[in-house]
Amino acid sequence: MFGGSKDKAGGSVLARVPKSTFRAHIADGLRAAILNGDIEPGAQLVETTLADQFGVSRGPLREAMRQLIDEGLLIAVPYTGTHVVGLSVDDVREIYSMRVTLEIFAFEQIWARRDQAFRQGLVARRDALTACIDAEDDAASIVAELQLHGFVYEATGHKLLIRTWESIRGRLQLYWAAHHRAHGIRGPRRDGHDRYVAMALSDDFDALKSEITDHMARGGRQTEDFLRGREAGAAKHA
Amino acid sequence: MFGGSKDKAGGSVLARVPKSTFRAHIADGLRAAILNGDIEPGAQLVETTLADQFGVSRGPLREAMRQLIDEGLLIAVPYTGTHVVGLSVDDVREIYSMRVTLEIFAFEQIWARRDQAFRQGLVARRDALTACIDAEDDAASIVAELQLHGFVYEATGHKLLIRTWESIRGRLQLYWAAHHRAHGIRGPRRDGHDRYVAMALSDDFDALKSEITDHMARGGRQTEDFLRGREAGAAKHA
DNA sequence: AGACAGTCGATTGTTGACAATGTGAGCCGG
DNA sequence: CCGGCTCACATTGTCAACAATCGACTGTCT
Incomplete structure (x- = not known):
């Protein structure tokens, strides 16, 4: 979805976009996936899995998730897991x-x-x-x-x-x-x-x-x- | 006990209360320092310096700072620096x-x-x-x-x-x-x-x-x- | 002298490995 | 059959090192 991570896969569509930081792009991508329904409410988001999917390390991904938590889209339980919120x-x-x-x-x-x-x-x-x-x-x-x-x-x-x-x-x-x-x-x-x-x-x-x-x-x-x-x-x- | 390693008694006034994660405590400490005026509006916050002061690595500290940014207390410029906001x-x-x-x-x-x-x-x-x-x-x-x-x-x-x-x-x-x-x-x-x-x-x-x-x-x-x-x-x- | 390019230091962005914690499966005793 | 315990696994939390970027300094050329 993002750059081909370590450049190894060569020409991905937007391979080189270091215009800004990764974090913002990941946050946007994740948010879109959630709001679009690709990830259902209640579903668990595993950092390592997502990091692989986005082709980045867990660091930036974590910060992106933290941002979505602040936006009220995710809910995290320490050491346990992070899920998409389900609204009551x-x-x-x-x-x-x-x-x-x-x-x-x-x-x-x-x-x-x-x-x-x-x-x-x-x-x-x-x-x-x-x-x-x-x-x-x-x-x-x-x-x-x-x-x-x-x-x-x-x-x-x-x-x-x-x-x-x-x-x-x-x-x-x-x-x-x-x-x-x-x-x-x-x-x-x-x-x-x-x-x-x-x-x-x-x-x-x-x-x-x-x-x-x-x-x-x-x-x-x-x-x-x-x-x-x-x-x-x-x-x-x- | 916690992140292990460090433990060198380096952590300044920060109490040893790893009941929950570090990030929350750092965010609280930083926020208190800012609101208390120990850090003046406009002052730059350097990650490495703060990390040492709090006795933690840059990872958790970064997340704490990100939280304060979301709260509107800090403003960050990529690759350049993070400062305490001055209100107009x-x-x-x-x-x-x-x-x-x-x-x-x-x-x-x-x-x-x-x-x-x-x-x-x-x-x-x-x-x-x-x-x-x-x-x-x-x-x-x-x-x-x-x-x-x-x-x-x-x-x-x-x-x-x-x-x-x-x-x-x-x-x-x-x-x-x-x-x-x-x-x-x-x-x-x-x-x-x-x-x-x-x-x-x-x-x-x-x-x-x-x-x-x-x-x-x-x-x-x-x-x-x-x-x-x-x-x-x-x-x-x- | 003034403008410009290159370089250096400072700071943040990113990464992969390691440690700590919570959860559930399987086992044991009742 | 059920309740409590142990233990391994999955996941998050943390760390120290590496890379990218920006800003200022300096030295040179005009």
């Missing part, structure tokens, strides 16, 4: 309640500064999401939805807020991916996003607040029904 | 605005569940803080104030919220410590906390919201004046 109903509920708060805060920050670029960017991402939904491409729609919301956070320029969003985004994506694999279609949320963007561009802040609250409540509910079934087996995170 | 005016402003949002959210979560234990816990921490302020013990008052607010977050039981608070707490403490060293007394904030707790135990949620907003605005303003002077030299964080 409460976890998902927490994520959604947090999103309501953070996103309203984001709009507070940017409300007076919603210029043309912001409006265009928001509409463009809504259209992209709509296209994915119409095409019934769930994987793409997950990414598109994350980018729609992420655009709002980015627009605030509030570094701490963005950082916080990013710390939640992974878990949200993890949940959506699991939901999608188990349930198939994530549901026709097209209307919801249209309303969301319309409110975001309106001049009625209170209406937007309500819309965000409802938006999340809908997503959360649609969610819990599905999760309630698998309450037992999944590994809890700390 | 904007950084502090972001921290305070974020606190307003998170703390109001925390009270929303717990508002209906404020039982006797919560009320007593809050009052106890307010009294502890008051005692520190009256004794003019600034270092202790910083800790006491963090514990007062932390108690509110803990009481919510909202793991994601608590996690987010913890990711901010370090930076806040870093700033307070720097402010204290430069300015001496942090100011008589006794009345403010009395009002804060009173509102937190009242039945007027809107009044509490206003109080929190004002509380933070006061702290933030008291803050910016001081920071505006040192705008230049300090290292910015990414």
Whole structure:
């Protein structure tokens, strides 16, 4: 997946990319594999195995895993093992309640500064999401939805807020991916996003607040029904 | 006993408590040193030096530093060096605005569940803080104030919220410590906390919201004046 | 003198080997 | 048949050495 490790295998695709460090690339690769569902929730990640797969030593791999642990995607037990987290109903509920708060805060920050670029960017991402939904491409729609919301956070320029969003985004994506694999279609949320963007561009802040609250409540509910079934087996995170 | 080998009594003040892994202890020790001001903002942290001081190898130390980087206390430049962050005016402003949002959210979560234990816990921490302020013990008052607010977050039981608070707490403490060293007394904030707790135990949620907003605005303003002077030299964080 | 290339030292990034720990299988005694 | 014990294995934790990279210094050429 990465460089042919010790150069021995010669020309791998991106053999020489010492532009930055290995750790970042490994973290990205691992995260992608987890969020993509290649590694299922609850699965154990063995350092030596992964190190071989990525063609690196355990050192950088360890640091990459530590990063994913901080992001809330992995859970490690000393001397025992590291597993992909399985989100519980409460976890998902927490994520959604947090999103309501953070996103309203984001709009507070940017409300007076919603210029043309912001409006265009928001509409463009809504259209992209709509296209994915119409095409019934769930994987793409997950990414598109994350980018729609992420655009709002980015627009605030509030570094701490963005950082916080990013710390939640992974878990949200993890949940959506699991939901999608188990349930198939994530549901026709097209209307919801249209309303969301319309409110975001309106001049009625209170209406937007309500819309965000409802938006999340809908997503959360649609969610819990599905999760309630698998309450037992999944590994809890700390 | 542990990593064996070394054991040469070299480890400085670090106690021999290998109950868990080294990494956690090193992270705690380093964080304490930074927040305590033993290591000043902008100072460079050299892995080999620190490793010797802590009596461990660079491996665990690296992971500890990576953790502090994630907490926002350090900033690393590949192949070049790692430094203690110096917070800018904007950084502090972001921290305070974020606190307003998170703390109001925390009270929303717990508002209906404020039982006797919560009320007593809050009052106890307010009294502890008051005692520190009256004794003019600034270092202790910083800790006491963090514990007062932390108690509110803990009481919510909202793991994601608590996690987010913890990711901010370090930076806040870093700033307070720097402010204290430069300015001496942090100011008589006794009345403010009395009002804060009173509102937190009242039945007027809107009044509490206003109080929190004002509380933070006061702290933030008291803050910016001081920071505006040192705008230049300090290292910015990414 | 000024600009530029090469080199050297300092620091981090990476590696492979070794030590410590937790877990489960198999064995023994009851 | 069951409960506790032993022990080997799998996995993570740690270490010391090696390699890559960056920044500054120096010496030379124009």
